[in-house]
Amino acid sequence: xxxxxxxxxxxxxxxxxxxxxxxxxxxxxxxxxxxxxxxxxxxxxxxxxxxxxxxxxxxxxxxxxxxxxxxxxxxxxxxxxxxxxxxxxxxxxxxxxxxxxxxxxxxxxxxxxxxxxxxxxxxxxxxxxxxxxxxxxxxxxxxxxxxxxxxxxxxxxxxxxxxxxxxxxxxxxxxxxxxxxxxxxxxxxxxxxxxxxxxxxxxxxxxxxxxxxxxxxxxxxxxxxxxxxxxxxxxxxxxxxxxxxxxxxxxxxxxxxx
Numbered sequence: 001x002x003x004x005x006x007x008x009x010x011x012x013x014x015x016x017x018x019x020x021x022x023x024x025x026x027x028x029x030x031x032x033x034x035x036x037x038x039x040x041x042x043x044x045x046x047x048x049x050x051x052x053x054x055x056x057x058x059x060x061x062x063x064x065x066x067x068x069x070x071x072x073x074x075x076x077x078x079x080x081x082x083x084x085x086x087x088x089x090x091x092x093x094x095x096x097x098x099x100x101x102x103x104x105x106x107x108x109x110x111x112x113x114x115x116x117x118x119x120x121x122x123x124x125x126x127x128x129x130x131x132x133x134x135x136x137x138x139x140x141x142x143x144x145x146x147x148x149x150x151x152x153x154x155x156x157x158x159x160x161x162x163x164x165x166x167x168x169x170x171x172x173x174x175x176x177x178x179x180x181x182x183x184x185x186x187x188x189x190x191x192x193x194x195x196x197x198x199x200x201x202x203x204x205x206x207x208x209x210x211x212x213x214x215x216x217x218x219x220x221x222x223x224x225x226x227x228x229x230x231x232x233x234x235x236x237x238x239x240x241x242x243x244x245x246x247x248x249x250x251x252x253x254x255x256x257x258x
Contacts (some may be wrong), residue, residue, distance in 0.1 A: 026111025029091040030146035030166040033113070038149035039087070043162035045156065050079025051089075051154075053167040057135075058246045062143075062182070063174035064137045068241065069208075069216055071104070075130040076150045083163070085153035086129040087117040093169075098140035100214065104132035122153075126205060136214040142173035178216045183250040185242050191255035195227040196240065204245040209238050230256045 030038040054075045064070060076086040089110075092098050097113040106121025106129075115133045123129065135146075146169040154161040186199030198207065205222030218228055222242060230238075233256045242250040 004192040025154040026114035029089045029147045030149040031093050033093050038164055039151040042162040043151050043159045045160040048163050048165045050081050050247040051152045052077045055146055055169040055232050062245050063172035065174045066139050067133050069136050072135050077128040086124050087122045088150045089116040090108050090148045092146050094141050094144040098144045099138035100136045102134040107131040107133045144171045183248040185250040191257045192230050194231040195229050197227050200224045205238045206243050208241040212237050
């Protein structure tokens with residue numbers, strides 16, 4: 001009987017660490033909406049030394065535009081420190097949460113407005129852990145900020161001896177509207193039924209199509225004269241997004257009618 005009590009006591013003592021391994025609940029990104037709360041509300045005991053946090057995105061240098069999906073990547077690098085586990089939480093804010101979030105590689109959305117690591121996405125490999133998520137910009141204003149709180153764990157299955165830090169990335173809203181393209185692209189027919197044909201300029205381009213819900217329905221490397229198949233798309237309005245390697249963009253709404 002004593003052995004059973006000992007096992008139960010060990011399991012209860014380990015419960016916080018096991019719970020945090022799959023990410024905390026929302027409100028720990030170090031943001032204003034979080035009340036500046038971070039992972040340090042549970043994890044503590046070590047200081048940041050060589051560890052770094054990087055936030056990157058595919059938002060062009062000209063800035064984001066409304067109601068468009070962008071891929072955000074958070075990378076925690078140990079810099080040689082002994083941290084076999086690492087995690088994060090992020091939010092996108094400007095006087096409140098902005099846009100919407102969709103989970104990506106190794107991440108999940110919590111409390112609808114925060115994204116954090118999963119239990120299978122907290123392992124450090126080759127000195128780093130990285131996660132992705134998609135942010136739909138909605139009607140976010142200029143100066144919107146991505147807030148990230150990151151934790152570097154020593155792997156002792158407890159909340160002690162772990163280092164916590166924060167990072168931010170400020171975002172610029174483009175002054176160009178959806179109907180003011182920088183990139184010359186020919187698009188026809190519009191309305192479309194079975195396909196849309198694109199005449200593209202020289203250089204590397206990426207072509208995406210979005211439903212008005214923000215869901216990405218098509219993505220491909222651009223080729224002059226390419227056809228985007230639309231026969232299986234429900235009747236409705238879609239946004240064609242073409243991005244050139246030099247940062248120029250083209251966006252145009254199309255109607256698909258069957």
